[in-house]
Amino acid sequence: MSQKVLRIHRADNVLIALIDLAKDEVIEFMDEYYALQNDIAAKHKFATTDLAVGDEIIMYGVLVGKATQPILKGELIHTHNIKHASNENYKKQKEYEWTAPDVSKWINRTFNGYLRNDGRVGTANYWLFIPTVFCENRNLDYIKDALLQQLGYAPSPKYRKAVSKLITAYTQQNDINSILPETLLHEEDIVISDRMFPNVDGIKFLNHEGGCGGTRQDSETLSKLLAAYADHPNVAGITILSLGCQHLQTDLLLNDIKKRNPSFQKPIYLFEQQAAVSEELMIVEAIQKTFEGLIEANKTVRTPQPISKLCIGVKCGGSDGFSGISANPAVGHTSDLLVALGGQVLLAEFPELFGAEQDLVDRCETYAAAEKFTSLMKSYDAQAKAVGSGFHMNPSPGNINDGLITDAIKSAGAAKKGGTAPVKDVLDYTEPVVKSGLHLVCTPGNDVEATTGKAASGATLILFTTGLGTPTGNVVCPTIKLSSNTSLAIRMPDIIDIDCGGVIRGEKTLEEMGEEILEYCIRVASGEATPKAVQLGQDDFIPWKRGVSL
Incomplete structure (x- = not known):
């Protein structure tokens, strides 16, 4: 990998480490030099300028935090020196113009549904x-x-077979601690x-x-x-x-x-x-x-159907510092392709859109949709604040350890799954999707509650990105897992379908990755490929009671 760091937006005052960087190392980027004040682990950030207490932290071109103590140029940005901050006074300010991607290669494509x-x-x-x-x-x-x-x-029945082998060993008075676990999984006798x-x-x-x-x-x-x-x-x-x-x-x-x-x-x-x-x-x-x-x-059979009949829900869970720069924007390009083809895309997880609202509000096609989104977001956050929480407390310990240190940073990256298309409509929990295009769906950020809600609104496939690894699936909607980094795909091949780590290494563009994801969706929709979550029987289903769930 030739590039060690990344700036996502020209207005950002932080750089993201793409690999582990050492204290005192001097990083050159865009004709600027940065002497690192700390070890900077991959996925984490450092300041590009000296910051005083109260100064704004900008990432993805938006406000994601404020300094709680002086921060030196080249110093690690983390929970000890910044706190969440975001623009909470959002309202639709302009009409949105969108240039759809070229979808000529898919115009006559079908899937067997x-x-x-x-x-x-x-x-x-x-x-x-x-x-x-x-x-x-x-x-x-x-x-x-x-x-x-x-x-x-x-x-x-491999796990039942494993128990049978242990029973046999025990009854024969063999030491079960001497049995290697991998030998219990031999499936040559399983039909x-x-x-x-x-x-x-x-x-x-x-x-x-x-x-x-x-x-x-x-x-x-x-x-x-x-x-x-x-x-x-x-x-x-x-x-x-x-x-x-x-x-x-x-x-x-x-x-x-x-x-x-x-x-x-x-x-x-x-x-x-x-x-x-x-x-x-x-x-x-x-x-x-x-x-x-x-x-x-059983008398119903698959028949060729236009790609416009696909409805894809996009979700992230177990996210890391690479999610917002590899898997999520790659899925975002897939979303744009599907919208351009007349299909439907569902972006949910309202607590994980906190801090990204202005862009989404401006992208709403109607003021009514923008107002509905604003109302749902603010009433939901108010519920959380009423019990001493709030959207700002959304990042999990795993998120924080891997670079998502404020909710606004997490949200700005999470929103990338929705691509750049206009927001056609906003749906409350369980409301059905009836129009083509991109929709915002009110659900918690909780992995299973969110996927449960996406399927309820009509998603027939779910694209689920992860940087840390999660086996989440859905009971009726095939769920495709995408890793933000290659090490996860290697470490957990039993749950990952697509590795987006090539984007981090510069081997693939986001557009190339997005096209690859769409092709895999067509195969899954046709019954030609089975996602790992389906193979594992990961039939998750958790209803949301509309209480406080982040």
Whole structure:
């Protein structure tokens, strides 16, 4: 690597270390020389000029912090000498002009998806089990064990095989501490059953802890979320299990489904335990009816569909100091390509847009969308402040250790996933996307709550960037993992699909990386590639109660 440091924006007064730099090393950049006052680890920053207490720290061309003590030119910028600061007096100031990227090479491209009767297109074909209340989770677990094992959807039995080998060693009085873990994972004797229904990509279960016991508003929000998943383009049919006496009554859920999609025609099989002859009989009847539904769902096949039918959610989690300069802006270029092709992009995580609001507000196509975004952001932050927190307390210890030391720094890099396209609309939690273009979706920054919300608004694929590594996935939306650095891709190949580290080394441009990501999305959407999160069965689902979650 020839370049040791990077300045993201010409107005920035910090430089980012691309490799580990040593104290007293003199760094030359753009005809300027910087004598380092400290060791500067890769992903961290140092000042390009002397700063006094209260001076502004500028990165990505925006205010991201203020000095809490004097900082020398070449000195490490970290939590001990700066604090969060951002522009919080934002409002739409100008009309936005955008030059779309050249998408001529994709104009006639298609992907093989599942066309639904309402015109939307799924990238997968799942059967979905929904409990209206947590009391039915155990029954769902029984059904899950029965169906997945027998129909060929169960995960690899390698861990059960590992336990069997330990049992054998123990019963033969061998020392189990002498067994190397890697020998327990030998899979030469493991046979994975073929799927009985090859056109059904999976049977999914929305176990949750809600539906009763909280506020009625919690149950109403949960109902809208479950309705969104029932209506999802990747879902072919639904089996609902209800206890009977819970807050979230089945009539509420069914009404929310119809409100969301008046033309909804998917099969729904409903079973209520308190009206059943017995629990066992109810479970068996649910299995039998679902089996009938799977036979019908298996008749649906993939057909060529225009790329404009893709809806991609963009997310970052376990971020590091490279996320905002490699993986996130690369995904941002993918987003711009998809928008230019008439597709849909969902950018969420409102606590991680704190400090990047002005750019997003200016990019809103309408003043109504800008005002909705501003209102949602400020009311959300006020909720957090009311309990002694706030968006400024969003970065995790892992973020901070790897260079994201204020929320504004984290947010400015996180917002890059949305590219540069105009913001078509702003969606509240569970609101469905109906227009083409880039949308802002109100969700927490929490990985699973955010991906859960993106899928609820209609994402049929999720691009998830990470610098530290996280196995997060989604129960109905295939989730593609992108690493911001190559060392992570090498260290955790079992969770990473695409390595964006070549951008850091100067081997690929952001545009080249973004095009590569789009090509992989087309393969996944066509069923030609399976993301690692799907292979691992990472079926994450956490409803947001609209309380304080950052």
